[in-house]
Amino acid sequence: MGMIAGSEGGDEDEVISVINTTPLVDVMLVLLIIFLITIPVVTATVPVALPTESNQTLRTTPENINLSVDVEGNVYWNLERVRDQEVLQRRLNAEALKMPQPEIHIRADRETRYDHVNQVVSACQRASIYKIAFISEPPPAGG
Secondary structure, eight states: OOOOOSOTTOOOOOOOOSOOOHHHHHHHHHHHHHHHHHHHHHHOOOOOOOOOOOOOOOOOOTTOEEEEEOTTOOEEETTEEEOSHHHHHHHHHHHHTSSSOOOEEEEEOTTOOHHHHHHHHHHHHHTTOOOEEEEOOOOOTTO
């Protein structure tokens, strides 16, 4: 029992080192035909006049009320310090009756306890003020 390592005549098949590009050309032609058919469909749209919109920065209007809360929990109505929660509640109740209602912008120090901010938000809710916003610093550009 032996194994034959090669043909006896010496005429071995040569290794073909040329790449057969026929399947590649066939695939490329099919893709080209698909793209040529689909491009007119993609570019055909209904002509409409689109609206233009610009992003404007938020300007504080006199109707807006800025409530600031510092680290100790003191509340400031615009620049005036509010003595206690009862005074804050009375002022918010008076503002809630105005038409249109003013927006309340809450600014709190980074180190302020959440409880102090929650008291201000709860006072706004008890007064039935519907527009409450929080003011924060934007993140630094580029990171």
